[in-house]
Amino acid sequence: MHVQYSAGFKKRMIQRLTGPRAISATALSAEVGVPQPTLSSWLREARRLGGMGSEEDKGTRRSEARKPSSWTPEEKYEVVLEAASIPASELGEFLRRKGLHSAQLDEWRQLCAEASKTALGGGRRKARGSSPAETKRVRALERELHRKEKALAEMAALIALKKKVQLLWGDEGDDTSTRSGT
Numbered sequence: 001m002h003v004q005y006s007a008g009f010k011k012r013m014i015q016r017l018t019g020p021r022a023i024s025a026t027a028l029s030a031e032v033g034v035p036q037p038t039l040s041s042w043l044r045e046a047r048r049l050g051g052m053g054s055e056e057d058k059g060t061r062r063s064e065a066r067k068p069s070s071w072t073p074e075e076k077y078e079v080v081l082e083a084a085s086i087p088a089s090e091l092g093e094f095l096r097r098k099g100l101h102s103a104q105l106d107e108w109r110q111l112c113a114e115a116s117k118t119a120l121g122g123g124r125r126k127a128r129g130s131s132p133a134e135t136k137r138v139r140a141l142e143r144e145l146h147r148k149e150k151a152l153a154e155m156a157a158l159i160a161l162k163k164k165v166q167l168l169w170g171d172e173g174d175d176t177s178t179r180s181g182t
Helices: 007-017 026-030 036-050 054-066 071-083 088-098 101-127 132-169
Strands: none
Touching: 026 036, 026 071, 054 101, 071 088, 071 101, 088 101
């Protein structure tokens, strides 16, 4: 049996599913006797069409109908901030209303935290006066220090080699004629 519902009734049901005190389609189904799949299909259709609901809901529904992967960084940040102010008991309903998974929200929270650390940490370094000219000078000094360390290591190796040669050959000097007797 196929039951016809009026447009006004559908609109009220969609408002109950999307309003500030939204309830799940399962709970609404038990309350009003309309099958849950029917309520869910009405909700999907309303989101797709952008109609049926208060003017306030229409603006939020359009942005929420998009996939979260296509949201701008600003929209993601706003959702992270909004979710932070919601009690844990209401977070699941909030995520459903936004069309998000908790894993996405966790990922966005982590990205926001990392971005703020980078931004705030970078600000302190700039305040200390790390200009490009100073950075270039530091790099040049580091290269020079590395070159001198290599030269010092080479000199130490040569001195050690000279001492070994002296131990093997003794202090005879460069005159080899005394040895051969000529």
